[in-house]
Amino acid sequence: MTNHSDHVRLDPFADPAAITGIRAGVRDICARFPEAYWRELDVQRQYPVAFVQAMTEAGWLAALIPTRYGGLGHGISEAAVILEEVNRQGGNAGPAHAQMYIMGTLLKYGSPELQARYLPAIADGRLRLQAFGVTEPEAGTDTTRITTTAVRDGDRYLINGEKIYISRVQHSDLMLLLARTSPRDDAKPTAGLSVFLVDLRQAGGAITLRPLRMLMNNETNGVTIRDLSVPLENLIGVEGEGFRQILDGWNAERILIAAECVGDGRWFVDRATAYATGRVVFGRPIGANQGIQFPIAAAYARVEAADLVRRRAAASFDAGLPCGPDANMAKYLAAEASWEAANACLDTFGGNGFNAAYDVERKFRETRLYRVAPVSNNLVLAYIGHRVLGMPRSY
Numbered sequence: 001m002t003n004h005s006d007h008v009r010l011d012p013f014a015d016p017a018a019i020t021g022i023r024a025g026v027r028d029i030c031a032r033f034p035e036a037y038w039r040e041l042d043v044q045r046q047y048p049v050a051f052v053q054a055m056t057e058a059g060w061l062a063a064l065i066p067t068r069y070g071g072l073g074h075g076i077s078e079a080a081v082i083l084e085e086v087n088r089q090g091g092n093a094g095p096a097h098a099q100m101y102i103m104g105t106l107l108k109y110g111s112p113e114l115q116a117r118y119l120p121a122i123a124d125g126r127l128r129l130q131a132f133g134v135t136e137p138e139a140g141t142d143t144t145r146i147t148t149t150a151v152r153d154g155d156r157y158l159i160n161g162e163k164i165y166i167s168r169v170q171h172s173d174l175m176l177l178l179a180r181t182s183p184r185d186d187a188k189p190t191a192g193l194s195v196f197l198v199d200l201r202q203a204g205g206a207i208t209l210r211p212l213r214m215l216m217n218n219e220t221n222g223v224t225i226r227d228l229s230v231p232l233e234n235l236i237g238v239e240g241e242g243f244r245q246i247l248d249g250w251n252a253e254r255i256l257i258a259a260e261c262v263g264d265g266r267w268f269v270d271r272a273t274a275y276a277t278g279r280v281v282f283g284r285p286i287g288a289n290q291g292i293q294f295p296i297a298a299a300y301a302r303v304e305a306a307d308l309v310r311r312r313a314a315a316s317f318d319a320g321l322p323c324g325p326d327a328n329m330a331k332y333l334a335a336e337a338s339w340e341a342a343n344a345c346l347d348t349f350g351g352n353g354f355n356a357a358y359d360v361e362r363k364f365r366e367t368r369l370y371r372v373a374p375v376s377n378n379l380v381l382a383y384i385g386h387r388v389l390g391m392p393r394s395y
Protein backbone atom coordinates (compact mmCIF):
# COMPACT_ATOMS: atom_id res chain seq x y z
CA MET A 1 0.00 0.00 0.00
CA THR A 2 2.42 2.67 1.17
CA ASN A 3 6.14 2.74 1.14
CA HIS A 4 6.72 2.21 4.84
CA SER A 5 10.40 3.02 4.74
CA ASP A 6 9.53 6.52 3.52
CA HIS A 7 7.36 7.06 6.54
CA VAL A 8 9.95 5.77 8.97
CA ARG A 9 12.31 8.42 7.67
CA LEU A 10 9.76 11.17 8.04
CA ASP A 11 10.09 13.40 11.03
CA PRO A 12 6.58 13.09 12.45
CA PHE A 13 6.83 16.52 14.04
CA ALA A 14 7.64 18.41 10.86
CA ASP A 15 5.65 19.11 7.71
CA PRO A 16 7.79 17.86 4.82
CA ALA A 17 7.32 19.34 1.36
CA ALA A 18 4.84 16.65 0.32
CA ILE A 19 2.58 17.50 3.23
CA THR A 20 2.86 21.21 2.55
CA GLY A 21 1.73 20.50 -1.01
CA ILE A 22 -1.24 18.50 0.24
CA ARG A 23 -2.28 21.32 2.55
CA ALA A 24 -2.10 23.83 -0.30
CA GLY A 25 -4.09 21.58 -2.66
CA VAL A 26 -6.87 20.99 -0.14
CA ARG A 27 -6.94 24.69 0.77
CA ASP A 28 -7.51 25.54 -2.90
CA ILE A 29 -10.59 23.35 -2.97
CA CYS A 30 -11.85 24.69 0.34
CA ALA A 31 -11.55 28.23 -1.02
CA ARG A 32 -14.26 27.30 -3.53
CA PHE A 33 -16.54 26.21 -0.66
CA PRO A 34 -16.45 29.09 1.80
CA GLU A 35 -18.15 29.15 5.18
CA ALA A 36 -21.35 30.52 3.66
CA TYR A 37 -21.64 27.25 1.72
CA TRP A 38 -21.46 25.17 4.90
CA ARG A 39 -23.77 27.56 6.76
CA GLU A 40 -26.48 27.23 4.15
CA LEU A 41 -26.21 23.43 4.04
CA ASP A 42 -26.42 23.41 7.83
CA VAL A 43 -29.71 25.30 7.72
CA GLN A 44 -31.08 22.98 5.03
CA ARG A 45 -29.51 19.85 6.59
CA GLN A 46 -28.18 18.94 3.17
CA TYR A 47 -25.21 16.82 2.20
CA PRO A 48 -22.27 18.73 0.64
CA VAL A 49 -22.55 16.97 -2.73
CA ALA A 50 -20.51 19.54 -4.70
CA PHE A 51 -17.71 19.63 -2.11
CA VAL A 52 -17.41 15.84 -1.92
CA GLN A 53 -17.42 15.71 -5.70
CA ALA A 54 -14.62 18.28 -5.90
CA MET A 55 -12.55 16.40 -3.31
CA THR A 56 -13.11 13.17 -5.23
CA GLU A 57 -12.16 14.68 -8.58
CA ALA A 58 -8.96 16.07 -7.08
CA GLY A 59 -8.15 12.55 -5.88
CA TRP A 60 -8.00 13.45 -2.17
CA LEU A 61 -10.62 10.93 -1.05
CA ALA A 62 -8.60 8.18 -2.74
CA ALA A 63 -5.53 9.13 -0.71
CA LEU A 64 -5.12 5.67 0.81
CA ILE A 65 -5.82 3.64 -2.32
CA PRO A 66 -2.60 2.20 -3.83
CA THR A 67 -1.40 3.86 -7.02
CA ARG A 68 -1.83 0.61 -8.99
CA TYR A 69 -5.58 1.01 -8.47
CA GLY A 70 -5.54 4.70 -9.36
CA GLY A 71 -5.28 6.15 -5.85
CA LEU A 72 -2.61 8.40 -4.36
CA GLY A 73 -0.93 5.60 -2.37
CA HIS A 74 -0.50 7.78 0.69
CA GLY A 75 -0.28 6.73 4.32
CA ILE A 76 -2.42 7.83 7.26
CA SER A 77 -0.07 10.76 7.94
CA GLU A 78 -1.00 12.37 4.63
CA ALA A 79 -4.66 11.34 4.74
CA ALA A 80 -4.99 12.92 8.18
CA VAL A 81 -3.64 16.21 6.88
CA ILE A 82 -6.28 16.26 4.13
CA LEU A 83 -9.12 15.99 6.65
CA GLU A 84 -7.45 18.34 9.13
CA GLU A 85 -7.13 21.01 6.48
CA VAL A 86 -10.83 20.83 5.54
CA ASN A 87 -11.85 21.50 9.15
CA ARG A 88 -9.10 24.08 9.58
CA GLN A 89 -10.64 26.08 6.72
CA GLY A 90 -14.07 26.15 8.36
CA GLY A 91 -15.56 23.19 6.49
CA ASN A 92 -16.56 19.77 7.77
CA ALA A 93 -14.69 16.67 6.61
CA GLY A 94 -17.26 14.39 8.27
CA PRO A 95 -19.41 13.86 5.16
CA ALA A 96 -16.36 12.58 3.28
CA HIS A 97 -14.10 10.99 5.88
CA ALA A 98 -15.40 7.43 6.00
CA GLN A 99 -13.88 6.54 2.64
CA MET A 100 -10.52 6.94 4.33
CA TYR A 101 -11.14 5.39 7.67
CA ILE A 102 -12.83 2.24 6.48
CA MET A 103 -10.44 1.78 3.58
CA GLY A 104 -7.88 0.00 5.77
CA THR A 105 -10.11 -3.01 6.34
CA LEU A 106 -10.68 -3.43 2.61
CA LEU A 107 -6.99 -2.92 1.79
CA LYS A 108 -5.69 -5.26 4.45
CA TYR A 109 -8.28 -8.03 4.36
CA GLY A 110 -10.19 -7.72 1.07
CA SER A 111 -9.35 -10.44 -1.44
CA PRO A 112 -7.30 -9.39 -4.50
CA GLU A 113 -10.42 -9.97 -6.63
CA LEU A 114 -12.56 -7.74 -4.41
CA GLN A 115 -9.91 -5.03 -4.44
CA ALA A 116 -9.50 -5.21 -8.21
CA ARG A 117 -13.27 -5.04 -8.67
CA TYR A 118 -13.95 -2.04 -6.46
CA LEU A 119 -10.83 0.02 -5.80
CA PRO A 120 -10.31 1.52 -9.29
CA ALA A 121 -13.95 2.66 -9.38
CA ILE A 122 -13.69 4.13 -5.87
CA ALA A 123 -10.44 5.86 -6.79
CA ASP A 124 -11.88 7.60 -9.85
CA GLY A 125 -15.17 8.46 -8.16
CA ARG A 126 -17.52 6.10 -9.99
CA LEU A 127 -18.25 4.41 -6.66
CA ARG A 128 -18.50 5.96 -3.20
CA LEU A 129 -17.51 3.97 -0.12
CA GLN A 130 -18.83 6.23 2.61
CA ALA A 131 -21.06 4.03 4.79
CA PHE A 132 -19.98 1.92 7.74
CA GLY A 133 -22.65 -0.12 9.50
CA VAL A 134 -21.66 -1.17 13.00
CA THR A 135 -23.84 0.49 15.67
CA GLU A 136 -27.10 -1.16 16.73
CA PRO A 137 -29.85 0.19 18.98
CA GLU A 138 -29.51 -2.48 21.69
CA ALA A 139 -25.79 -3.27 21.56
CA GLY A 140 -24.52 0.30 21.89
CA THR A 141 -20.80 0.49 22.38
CA ASP A 142 -20.62 -3.23 23.19
CA THR A 143 -20.11 -4.26 19.58
CA THR A 144 -19.92 -7.96 20.50
CA ARG A 145 -23.65 -7.79 21.31
CA ILE A 146 -24.81 -6.85 17.83
CA THR A 147 -27.62 -9.09 16.62
CA THR A 148 -27.61 -8.47 12.87
CA THR A 149 -27.05 -11.92 11.39
CA ALA A 150 -25.51 -13.14 8.15
CA VAL A 151 -26.52 -16.71 7.34
CA ARG A 152 -24.75 -18.68 4.63
CA ASP A 153 -27.12 -19.75 1.88
CA GLY A 154 -25.22 -21.54 -0.91
CA ASP A 155 -22.96 -19.02 -2.59
CA ARG A 156 -24.52 -16.06 -0.77
CA TYR A 157 -25.21 -14.70 2.70
CA LEU A 158 -28.66 -13.59 3.81
CA ILE A 159 -28.42 -10.64 6.18
CA ASN A 160 -31.08 -9.44 8.62
CA GLY A 161 -30.96 -6.88 11.38
CA GLU A 162 -31.33 -3.37 12.65
CA LYS A 163 -28.64 -0.69 12.67
CA ILE A 164 -28.72 2.88 13.94
CA TYR A 165 -26.83 6.12 13.26
CA ILE A 166 -25.39 4.82 10.04
CA SER A 167 -24.14 7.91 8.26
CA ARG A 168 -23.90 8.86 4.59
CA VAL A 169 -25.85 5.80 3.36
CA GLN A 170 -27.89 7.98 1.04
CA HIS A 171 -24.68 9.27 -0.52
CA SER A 172 -22.76 6.04 -0.78
CA ASP A 173 -22.77 3.15 -3.24
CA LEU A 174 -21.03 0.75 -0.91
CA MET A 175 -21.27 -0.03 2.78
CA LEU A 176 -18.94 -1.95 5.04
CA LEU A 177 -21.25 -3.94 7.29
CA LEU A 178 -20.56 -5.88 10.49
CA ALA A 179 -22.83 -8.86 11.20
CA ARG A 180 -22.85 -12.03 13.28
CA THR A 181 -22.11 -15.22 11.36
CA SER A 182 -22.27 -17.35 14.51
CA PRO A 183 -23.97 -16.79 17.88
CA ARG A 184 -22.20 -14.89 20.64
CA ASP A 185 -20.10 -17.10 22.86
CA ASP A 186 -19.53 -15.57 26.33
CA ALA A 187 -16.15 -17.29 26.49
CA LYS A 188 -15.03 -15.55 23.28
CA PRO A 189 -17.45 -12.71 22.59
CA THR A 190 -15.43 -11.12 19.79
CA ALA A 191 -15.48 -14.32 17.70
CA GLY A 192 -18.22 -14.98 15.15
CA LEU A 193 -18.47 -11.49 13.68
CA SER A 194 -17.84 -10.92 9.97
CA VAL A 195 -17.38 -7.93 7.68
CA PHE A 196 -19.14 -7.58 4.33
CA LEU A 197 -18.83 -5.14 1.49
CA VAL A 198 -22.45 -4.43 0.61
CA ASP A 199 -23.28 -3.01 -2.79
CA LEU A 200 -26.12 -0.66 -1.87
CA ARG A 201 -27.10 -0.24 -5.53
CA GLN A 202 -28.14 -3.88 -5.62
CA ALA A 203 -29.90 -3.92 -2.24
CA GLY A 204 -33.31 -2.98 -3.66
CA GLY A 205 -36.04 -3.16 -1.00
CA ALA A 206 -33.88 -5.20 1.39
CA ILE A 207 -32.60 -2.03 3.05
CA THR A 208 -34.95 0.59 4.50
CA LEU A 209 -33.65 3.89 5.81
CA ARG A 210 -35.08 6.15 8.50
CA PRO A 211 -33.25 9.48 8.21
CA LEU A 212 -32.52 11.05 11.61
CA ARG A 213 -32.17 14.76 12.32
CA MET A 214 -29.08 15.34 14.43
CA LEU A 215 -27.53 18.20 16.42
CA MET A 216 -25.30 19.02 13.47
CA ASN A 217 -25.64 18.59 9.72
CA ASN A 218 -24.85 14.88 9.51
CA GLU A 219 -26.78 12.60 7.19
CA THR A 220 -27.44 9.56 9.38
CA ASN A 221 -30.06 6.84 9.47
CA GLY A 222 -31.80 4.02 11.21
CA VAL A 223 -31.28 1.05 8.88
CA THR A 224 -33.55 -1.99 8.68
CA ILE A 225 -32.11 -4.93 6.77
CA ARG A 226 -34.47 -7.68 5.62
CA ASP A 227 -33.15 -10.67 3.65
CA LEU A 228 -30.31 -8.74 2.08
CA SER A 229 -28.51 -11.13 -0.26
CA VAL A 230 -24.74 -10.62 -0.44
CA PRO A 231 -22.48 -12.79 -2.62
CA LEU A 232 -19.92 -14.92 -0.85
CA GLU A 233 -17.07 -13.06 -2.52
CA ASN A 234 -18.14 -9.85 -0.76
CA LEU A 235 -17.14 -11.29 2.61
CA ILE A 236 -14.03 -9.38 3.66
CA GLY A 237 -11.26 -11.50 5.11
CA VAL A 238 -12.10 -14.56 7.17
CA GLU A 239 -15.61 -15.44 8.33
CA GLY A 240 -15.87 -15.00 12.10
CA GLU A 241 -12.81 -12.74 12.39
CA GLY A 242 -14.52 -9.48 11.51
CA PHE A 243 -14.03 -7.92 14.93
CA ARG A 244 -10.24 -8.12 14.68
CA GLN A 245 -10.38 -6.91 11.08
CA ILE A 246 -12.29 -3.75 11.91
CA LEU A 247 -10.19 -3.19 15.02
CA ASP A 248 -7.25 -2.56 12.70
CA GLY A 249 -9.34 0.07 10.95
CA TRP A 250 -10.26 1.67 14.23
CA ASN A 251 -6.71 2.88 14.82
CA ALA A 252 -6.82 4.65 11.45
CA GLU A 253 -10.22 6.09 12.31
CA ARG A 254 -8.98 7.45 15.65
CA ILE A 255 -5.97 9.14 14.01
CA LEU A 256 -8.10 10.67 11.27
CA ILE A 257 -10.70 11.94 13.74
CA ALA A 258 -7.90 13.39 15.89
CA ALA A 259 -6.67 15.28 12.83
CA GLU A 260 -10.14 16.68 12.15
CA CYS A 261 -10.30 17.85 15.76
CA VAL A 262 -6.89 19.49 15.47
CA GLY A 263 -8.20 21.31 12.38
CA ASP A 264 -11.30 22.42 14.29
CA GLY A 265 -9.22 23.45 17.30
CA ARG A 266 -6.98 25.65 15.16
CA TRP A 267 -9.98 27.23 13.46
CA PHE A 268 -11.49 28.11 16.87
CA VAL A 269 -8.20 29.47 18.23
CA ASP A 270 -7.67 31.61 15.11
CA ARG A 271 -11.19 33.00 15.17
CA ALA A 272 -11.11 33.66 18.90
CA THR A 273 -7.71 35.36 18.70
CA ALA A 274 -8.75 37.66 15.87
CA TYR A 275 -12.05 38.57 17.49
CA ALA A 276 -10.46 39.12 20.92
CA THR A 277 -7.91 41.44 19.35
CA GLY A 278 -10.42 43.49 17.37
CA ARG A 279 -13.42 43.72 19.67
CA VAL A 280 -13.21 46.76 21.97
CA VAL A 281 -15.36 46.93 25.12
CA PHE A 282 -14.73 49.27 28.07
CA GLY A 283 -12.23 51.10 25.89
CA ARG A 284 -9.82 48.19 25.27
CA PRO A 285 -9.67 44.98 23.25
CA ILE A 286 -11.41 42.18 25.15
CA GLY A 287 -8.33 40.02 24.48
CA ALA A 288 -6.33 42.17 26.91
CA ASN A 289 -8.46 40.71 29.71
CA GLN A 290 -7.00 37.52 31.08
CA GLY A 291 -10.50 36.05 31.44
CA ILE A 292 -10.64 36.05 27.64
CA GLN A 293 -6.96 35.68 26.73
CA PHE A 294 -5.99 32.78 28.97
CA PRO A 295 -8.69 30.30 27.91
CA ILE A 296 -7.65 30.89 24.28
CA ALA A 297 -3.97 30.46 25.13
CA ALA A 298 -4.70 27.28 27.12
CA ALA A 299 -6.79 25.87 24.27
CA TYR A 300 -3.97 26.64 21.82
CA ALA A 301 -1.48 24.75 24.01
CA ARG A 302 -3.78 21.73 24.25
CA VAL A 303 -4.51 21.61 20.51
CA GLU A 304 -0.79 21.73 19.70
CA ALA A 305 -0.03 19.01 22.26
CA ALA A 306 -2.78 16.80 20.80
CA ASP A 307 -1.32 17.38 17.35
CA LEU A 308 2.05 15.97 18.44
CA VAL A 309 0.49 12.77 19.75
CA ARG A 310 -1.57 12.44 16.58
CA ARG A 311 1.56 12.82 14.42
CA ARG A 312 3.38 10.22 16.49
CA ALA A 313 0.44 7.83 16.18
CA ALA A 314 0.26 8.36 12.42
CA ALA A 315 4.01 7.83 11.95
CA SER A 316 3.83 4.54 13.88
CA PHE A 317 0.75 3.44 11.94
CA ASP A 318 2.46 4.12 8.62
CA ALA A 319 5.61 2.33 9.76
CA GLY A 320 3.56 -0.76 10.62
CA LEU A 321 4.39 -0.37 14.32
CA PRO A 322 1.90 -0.90 17.16
CA CYS A 323 -0.01 2.35 17.61
CA GLY A 324 -3.17 1.51 19.59
CA PRO A 325 -2.26 3.54 22.70
CA ASP A 326 -1.09 6.56 20.69
CA ALA A 327 -4.07 6.44 18.30
CA ASN A 328 -6.49 6.31 21.24
CA MET A 329 -4.68 9.02 23.19
CA ALA A 330 -4.58 11.23 20.11
CA LYS A 331 -8.32 10.87 19.57
CA TYR A 332 -9.06 11.60 23.22
CA LEU A 333 -6.69 14.57 23.53
CA ALA A 334 -7.71 16.15 20.23
CA ALA A 335 -11.46 15.80 20.84
CA GLU A 336 -11.09 17.35 24.30
CA ALA A 337 -8.79 20.10 22.99
CA SER A 338 -11.09 21.08 20.12
CA TRP A 339 -14.05 21.15 22.50
CA GLU A 340 -12.11 23.35 24.91
CA ALA A 341 -11.17 25.63 22.02
CA ALA A 342 -14.81 25.70 20.89
CA ASN A 343 -15.94 26.87 24.33
CA ALA A 344 -13.20 29.49 24.57
CA CYS A 345 -14.18 30.77 21.13
CA LEU A 346 -17.89 30.87 21.94
CA ASP A 347 -17.22 32.79 25.17
CA THR A 348 -14.96 35.21 23.32
CA PHE A 349 -17.64 36.00 20.76
CA GLY A 350 -20.24 36.67 23.46
CA GLY A 351 -23.70 36.99 21.89
CA ASN A 352 -22.20 36.80 18.42
CA GLY A 353 -21.02 33.28 19.23
CA PHE A 354 -24.65 32.17 19.17
CA ASN A 355 -25.38 33.95 15.90
CA ALA A 356 -25.25 31.54 12.94
CA ALA A 357 -23.73 34.28 10.75
CA TYR A 358 -20.40 33.93 12.61
CA ASP A 359 -20.09 30.13 12.07
CA VAL A 360 -18.86 29.61 15.64
CA GLU A 361 -22.06 27.91 16.80
CA ARG A 362 -22.04 25.63 13.74
CA LYS A 363 -18.45 24.54 14.27
CA PHE A 364 -19.19 24.22 18.02
CA ARG A 365 -21.95 21.69 17.27
CA GLU A 366 -19.85 19.89 14.66
CA THR A 367 -16.81 19.36 16.86
CA ARG A 368 -18.91 18.27 19.85
CA LEU A 369 -19.68 15.01 18.06
CA TYR A 370 -16.13 13.79 18.38
CA ARG A 371 -16.25 13.41 22.15
CA VAL A 372 -18.94 10.75 21.55
CA ALA A 373 -18.45 9.27 18.07
CA PRO A 374 -17.12 7.28 16.37
CA VAL A 375 -16.02 6.09 19.80
CA SER A 376 -16.86 7.86 23.03
CA ASN A 377 -14.02 9.33 25.03
CA ASN A 378 -15.13 7.24 28.02
CA LEU A 379 -14.39 4.12 26.05
CA VAL A 380 -11.02 5.53 25.01
CA LEU A 381 -10.20 6.14 28.67
CA ALA A 382 -11.36 2.60 29.46
CA TYR A 383 -8.96 1.31 26.77
CA ILE A 384 -6.09 3.29 28.29
CA GLY A 385 -7.05 2.18 31.80
CA HIS A 386 -7.42 -1.49 30.93
CA ARG A 387 -5.06 -2.10 28.07
CA VAL A 388 -2.28 0.40 28.66
CA LEU A 389 -2.24 0.75 32.44
CA GLY A 390 -3.47 -2.75 33.26
CA MET A 391 -6.19 -1.67 35.67
CA PRO A 392 -9.34 -3.77 36.32
CA ARG A 393 -11.90 -3.80 33.53
CA SER A 394 -15.35 -2.22 33.70
CA TYR A 395 -16.62 -4.61 31.00
Ligand SMILES: Cc1cc2nc3c(=O)[nH]c(=O)nc-3n(C[C@H](O)[C@H](O)[C@H](O)COP(=O)(O)OP(=O)(O)OC[C@H]3O[C@@H](n4cnc5c(N)ncnc54)[C@H](O)[C@@H]3O)c2cc1C
Pocket (backbone or CB within 6 Å): 131, 132, 133, 134, 135, 139, 140, 141, 142, 164, 165, 166, 167, 168, 214, 218, 220, 369, 372, 373, 374, 375, 376, 377, 378, 379, 382, 394, 395
Ligand atom coordinates in the same frame (compact mmCIF):
# COMPACT_ATOMS: atom_id res chain seq x y z
C1 LIG B 1 -23.87 11.85 14.26
C2 LIG B 1 -23.51 10.42 14.47
C3 LIG B 1 -23.03 9.68 13.41
C4 LIG B 1 -22.72 8.33 13.59
N1 LIG B 1 -22.33 7.58 12.50
C5 LIG B 1 -22.14 6.26 12.64
C6 LIG B 1 -21.84 5.43 11.50
O1 LIG B 1 -21.71 5.92 10.36
N2 LIG B 1 -21.72 4.09 11.67
C7 LIG B 1 -21.86 3.50 12.90
O2 LIG B 1 -21.72 2.29 12.98
N3 LIG B 1 -22.13 4.27 14.01
C8 LIG B 1 -22.27 5.61 13.91
N4 LIG B 1 -22.58 6.37 15.01
C9 LIG B 1 -22.73 5.73 16.31
C10 LIG B 1 -21.61 6.07 17.29
O3 LIG B 1 -20.45 5.38 16.92
C11 LIG B 1 -22.11 5.71 18.69
O4 LIG B 1 -23.18 6.59 19.01
C12 LIG B 1 -21.03 5.85 19.71
O5 LIG B 1 -20.04 4.87 19.50
C13 LIG B 1 -21.60 5.67 21.13
O6 LIG B 1 -22.39 4.50 21.18
P1 LIG B 1 -23.89 4.55 21.71
O7 LIG B 1 -24.57 5.72 21.13
O8 LIG B 1 -24.51 3.22 21.49
O9 LIG B 1 -23.76 4.83 23.27
P2 LIG B 1 -23.87 3.78 24.47
O10 LIG B 1 -22.98 2.60 24.23
O11 LIG B 1 -25.30 3.55 24.77
O12 LIG B 1 -23.21 4.63 25.64
C14 LIG B 1 -23.88 5.76 26.22
C15 LIG B 1 -22.89 6.46 27.15
O13 LIG B 1 -22.42 5.53 28.15
C16 LIG B 1 -21.02 5.49 28.15
N5 LIG B 1 -20.55 4.14 28.49
C17 LIG B 1 -21.00 2.95 28.01
N6 LIG B 1 -20.29 1.93 28.54
C18 LIG B 1 -19.36 2.49 29.35
C19 LIG B 1 -18.31 1.97 30.17
N7 LIG B 1 -18.05 0.65 30.27
N8 LIG B 1 -17.55 2.85 30.87
C20 LIG B 1 -17.79 4.18 30.80
N9 LIG B 1 -18.75 4.73 30.05
C21 LIG B 1 -19.53 3.89 29.32
C22 LIG B 1 -20.60 5.88 26.75
O14 LIG B 1 -19.32 6.42 26.76
C23 LIG B 1 -21.64 6.94 26.40
O15 LIG B 1 -21.23 8.18 26.93
C24 LIG B 1 -22.86 7.73 14.87
C25 LIG B 1 -23.31 8.50 15.94
C26 LIG B 1 -23.64 9.83 15.76
C27 LIG B 1 -24.14 10.61 16.94
